[in-house]
Amino acid sequence: MRVSTNMIYDQGVRALQMQSAALLYTGQQIATGRKILTPADDPVASARALDVTQSRSVNQQFATNQGYAEDALKLVEGQLVGAGEIIQYARERALAAGNPALSDSDRKSIATDLRAQFDAMLAIANTRDANGDYLFAGYKSNTVPFAGLSVTPADPAKPVFDSAKYEGDQGTRTMQVSSSRFMPVSFGGETVFGGENDSVFKVLGEFVSALEAGGAVSGAVSDALDGLDASLDRVLTTRAQIGSQLVEVEQLGFIGSDLDLQYATTLSNLQDLDYNEAISRLTQQQTYLQAAQQSFLKTTGLSLFNYLS
Template sequence: MMRVSTSMIYDQGVSALQRQSAALLYTGQQIATGRKILTPADDPIASARALDVTQSRSVNQQFITNQGYAEDALTLVEGQLVGAGEIIQYARERVLAAGNPALSQSDRQSIATDLRAQFDAMLAIANTRDANGDYLFAGFKSNTSPFAKLTADPTNPAAFDSVRYDGDQGTRTMQVSSSRLMPVSFGGTQVFGSENGGVFAALGEFINALERGSNLGPAVGDALDKLDASLDQVLTVRAQIGSQLVEVEQLGFIGSDLDLQYATTLSNLQDLDFNEAISRLTQQQTFLQAAQQSFLRITGLSLFNYLS
């Protein structure tokens, strides 16, 4: 028969106490952190899965953040285009009024002055900056003022008929989902037309015709055609922005649902069942107390000191 030595009994008792203490400490740490997995070694499979889900959730949250930025950028552009459309419609009314043959040259000069103010207002919109100081309608050249006023007569600074476009046709985009790069800026000519056929040319040429006092019949018709084309251009871009805003909203709903799914999955993988853990902690405390008492009884036996 195998002989049980005093040291073996003592070592076994100490080992049992250490195991019970370690289990109790582990459960206490779980309760303190609220996590059932404290280190990857506790559950390698669940830990790896939690890491994958965490990374996917982080990417999704970045898309949600980008959606917010895209919505802000598009809303700012849309607001400027609303103003541009109102200016074009008002200018159209003034052009029609100027075509009245009963008007005096003084009346026409007043309309020309009014249209100059509308020209400058439109130019201010075309050169709008966002909160970061970037020009909205400069394409990729966001640090360059896109539109500069041109003078028709260098000897007369008040005379002008168009503008020069110094931006480009680039479109800045933002990643709003794994498969969607959304345009959030527009080249100036896409919105305001070309240098020779856009809203600025229409206004400038008509202002010059008013101030020359020439026959306005052809000028009125030409200005109305160009202003109508410019308004169509603005409305087309506004329609595109409206569609994109609806898309951003839908992507936001999808992103929120995904985030909830990721959060639920992570909770199932990582979060502690407090009721189970507290019950286990109580049981482990009982086991440890019992082991301690048993160890004390064994080591306290008088015969124990004489076993060899």
């Protein structure tokens, strides 16, 4: 087979191009810190890295949701702390009202105080979150959960103290905090504050009416204490559930952090460049390219006149 000058030239050019391309590829790897620049470089590793990246993204979204859930639960818990304090205070005032030495005027003063506590409890029950949603309205988050009238001071036109009627529902809004856990982050108002016949508002309303009516109040005091105790039990039960959920969120956060670290390690093994190996390879490729360039120059410089001289 006759070797022409063009063949020699073409082979030399191809060798230079291959060495230059290899050198450029290594340089790009070092610049990006990635050993896989395109999926074609390693299809199997690229597919695996894509799967891990997607899984890590989902895990990070769960972590974000856990933060939202924790904030929502802490907001509800804070309101329930206030509700419990109001109930306990109202209970103390009810006990005081049962003192037979008190006059009707004294009991009316207690009634005025309890009207203010009713207002405070109603404000808690109608609390909104940062998005403007009512915490205790169930799924009807845009509806005022307890629509009622609190009269302060007593309105002669309405001698009977109005209780608050629940306008929400018993739906529970949830948030996905793991692949299999949808956590409740809101509570229906009747679950926390009682239904139409046993709500804390009915208890307070009827007791205030009894105090303002004057006369014997021993039966009203007993009913009020029973109703307030039941109301406090509901609040404490809900708080216990919230406390349990906050612990669960914390544990899920620990698990998610460990999982995120595993994903990061796997991605690093699949994608990250070994700089020591790459720099060593780059130096070697530079040497090969320089040798190829010198060889090409010598080869292309040969001619018949070199031999005749």
